[in-house]
Amino acid sequence: MREVAFIKQNKEKWLEFELAIFGKAKKNPDELANLYIQMMNDLSYAQTYYPKSKTVVYLNHLASQIYQKIYKTKRTEKNRVSEFFKTEVPLLVYEYKRYLLYAFILFFTMVGIGVISARYDTDFARLVMGDDYINMTLENIKKGNPMAVYGTSTNWGSFIGITVNNLKVGAQCYFYGIFGGLGTFYYLMQNCIMLGSFQYFFFEHGVFWKSVRGIWIHGSMEIFAIVIESMAGFIFGASILFPKTFSRLNSFKIGFKNSFKIYLSTIPFTCAAGFLEGFITRYSIDMPIWLSVSIIVSTLGLISFYYLIYPAIVHKKVQQLSAHLN
Incomplete structure (x- = not known):
C-alpha cells in the first residue's frame, strides 16, 4: 500500500487517538489499551514499509502518549513516583x-x-x-x-x-x-x-x-x-x-x-x-x-x-x- 493511501485509510482513527490523548474523548483504561494495540500495529506496518517517513515519527509519538495515559489512568497499587522514574521518564527520553x-x-x-x-x-x-x-x-x-x-x-x-x-x-x-x-x-x-x-x-x-x-x-x-x-x-x-x-x-x-x-x-x-x-x-x-x-x-x-x-x-x-x- 502506498503511504498516501495508508494515511488516508487510518486518518480518522488517528484523530480519535489524538482526542483521547488530549482528554477530548473520554476513554477508560481498557479502551485506551485497545487503542494502544491498534496504534502499535500501525506503527509496525509503517516502520516496515515507510521506515524513514514522518509517519513513523508521528505514530511513535502517539503510541508513546497513549502508553503514558494508560499508566496514568489505570488502577494500580504501584507507587506513582516510582512509575514516574521507572517508566514515564525513560520512555520520554527514548522518544526524544x-x-x-x-x-x-x-x-x-x-x-x-x-x-x-x-x-x-x-x-x-x-x-x-x-x-x-x-x-x-x-x-x-x-x-x-x-x-x-x-x-x-x-x-x-x-x-x-x-x-x-x-x-x-x-x-x-x-x-x-x-x-x-x-x-x-x-x-x-x-x-x-x-x-x-x-x-x-x-x-x-x-x-x-x-x-x-x-x-x-x-x-x-x-x-x-x-x-x-x-x-x-x-x-x-x-x-x-x-x-x-x-x-x-x-x-x-x-x-x-x-x-x-x-x-x-x-x-x-x-x-x-x-x-x-x-x-x-x-x-x-x-x-x-x-x-x-x-x-x-x-x-x-x-x-x-x-x-x-x-x-x-x-x-x-x-x-x-x-x-x-x-
Missing part, C-alpha cells in the same frame, strides 16, 4: 533521544571552545570567572590544595547554597527554552564555555589531575543533569517552532508536559551532586585516589545508565508487551 544527541553535541562543542579560548587568550579565564576567583585559586594552588575553595564554609551551608544555585541553573536551561530554544542554547553555552576554560586553567597550572579528582566527584551528575535539562529546553522550544500535524497550541501543551517531566527527573541528581559538593569534594585532596575515582565512575555510571541505556530497555519491554497482547 535525538534532542539528547543535539544537547551532547552542543555540550562538547562549547566545552571545546572554552578550552581553545583559554589556551590562546591568557585573560579569558579571568574574563569568565572573575579576578577574585582566579586570584584565590592561584593562592590555593601555591598552598598545594587547588580545591580549598570547597572547604571555605560549613558542610550544610555549602550543600544548601550549591544545590539552590544548581537548581537555578537547571531551571534557566529548561524554562528559557520557551524562546524557541535560544534561551536554552545561551545558558548551555555559557556554562560549557566556563567549564572548558575552568578545566584548562587547572591544566595550565599543572594541577589538572587534582582538579579532576575533586571537581568531578560532584560534577559528573551536576554537569550531566545540565545537559539533560538543556535537552528538555530544546524539546520545549521545538514544540513551539515545529508543531508538525498538531495545532501549535496542542503541540505546545504536549511539548511542555513531556519536557517538564524530563526536567523534573534531573532534580534528584542535582540535589545528590550538591550533597557531594558540600560534604565530600572538600576532602578530595586527602582522599585515596581509588576512592575519588570510584565515586566519579559510580556517579557518572549511574546517571549515564539512567538516561542513555535504561530508556532503550524500557522501550524494548513495551514493544514485547505489545507483541504479547497481539
Whole structure:
C-alpha cells in the first residue's frame, strides 16, 4: 500500500487517538489499551514499509502518549513516583533521544571552545570567572590544595547554597527554552564555555589531575543533569517552532508536559551532586585516589545508565508487551 493511501485509510482513527490523548474523548483504561494495540500495529506496518517517513515519527509519538495515559489512568497499587522514574521518564527520553544527541553535541562543542579560548587568550579565564576567583585559586594552588575553595564554609551551608544555585541553573536551561530554544542554547553555552576554560586553567597550572579528582566527584551528575535539562529546553522550544500535524497550541501543551517531566527527573541528581559538593569534594585532596575515582565512575555510571541505556530497555519491554497482547 502506498503511504498516501495508508494515511488516508487510518486518518480518522488517528484523530480519535489524538482526542483521547488530549482528554477530548473520554476513554477508560481498557479502551485506551485497545487503542494502544491498534496504534502499535500501525506503527509496525509503517516502520516496515515507510521506515524513514514522518509517519513513523508521528505514530511513535502517539503510541508513546497513549502508553503514558494508560499508566496514568489505570488502577494500580504501584507507587506513582516510582512509575514516574521507572517508566514515564525513560520512555520520554527514548522518544526524544535525538534532542539528547543535539544537547551532547552542543555540550562538547562549547566545552571545546572554552578550552581553545583559554589556551590562546591568557585573560579569558579571568574574563569568565572573575579576578577574585582566579586570584584565590592561584593562592590555593601555591598552598598545594587547588580545591580549598570547597572547604571555605560549613558542610550544610555549602550543600544548601550549591544545590539552590544548581537548581537555578537547571531551571534557566529548561524554562528559557520557551524562546524557541535560544534561551536554552545561551545558558548551555555559557556554562560549557566556563567549564572548558575552568578545566584548562587547572591544566595550565599543572594541577589538572587534582582538579579532576575533586571537581568531578560532584560534577559528573551536576554537569550531566545540565545537559539533560538543556535537552528538555530544546524539546520545549521545538514544540513551539515545529508543531508538525498538531495545532501549535496542542503541540505546545504536549511539548511542555513531556519536557517538564524530563526536567523534573534531573532534580534528584542535582540535589545528590550538591550533597557531594558540600560534604565530600572538600576532602578530595586527602582522599585515596581509588576512592575519588570510584565515586566519579559510580556517579557518572549511574546517571549515564539512567538516561542513555535504561530508556532503550524500557522501550524494548513495551514493544514485547505489545507483541504479547497481539
